[in-house]
Amino acid sequence: MVRETSGPSGAKLQLSRELVFERAMDLADHTGLDSLTMRSLAVALGxxxxxxxxxxxxxxxxxxxLVDRVFEEAASTRSHHDSTWQQAMRERAVTMRAVLARHHWALGLIESRTSPGPATLQHHNETLGILRSAGFSIEAAARAYAVLDSYIYGFVLQESTIPVGDTATVTDVAASMLKQFESGQYPHLLEVATAVVMKPGYDFGSQFEDGLDLVIHGLESWLDS
Structure with missing residues (x-):
């Protein structure tokens, strides 16, 4: 059943369960999860x-x-035509990272819910199914899934908390830290800052897929054992 409500422009909208979740996600994206209350959602819906x-x-x-919508969004952007489990896990990881980057609030929420929706359950079931079909034992499939998610979520968290804003880049931050290295007490930090981070075109996020390939390569050994 739907009911009429007014949108931001004053136009009449059909209030529905789908619209409630759509506005809730918009609020979480723009003002954070803490600001999402029944009252603030009502205001947004008019x-x-x-x-x-x-x-x-x-x-x-x-x-x-909201968690279910995150997994639904991830599923809608994957090709679902991967020929190997490695390709499937790689695309899943890249997709999840992109979705979590769009919805920063989701990172601390997706593993905390105890009433998963159909899209969430389908995502987990499909991922485990790919690993099992590839030859992973039940235990190895569960462990591989945990390892992959630990890498994805950990990278997204690190990426989202780097002190870089609209007026500062990673290299700007590194440059400001160089003063602390002048004493010579931190030679290895100094060489990484100057030889890697401060090089033109450095992008922390570009390291994601390199690390992901290492993780997937390491998981291949579990098939042999």
């Missing part, structure tokens, strides 16, 4: 808070739905 309860029972249901 309705009274009680109207939202017709579609969702409580905030935790919204959070579960």
């Amino acid at each position: 309705v009274k808070p009680m109207s939202i309860y017709y579609y969702v029972a409580k905030k935790s249901e919204i959070l579960d739905g």
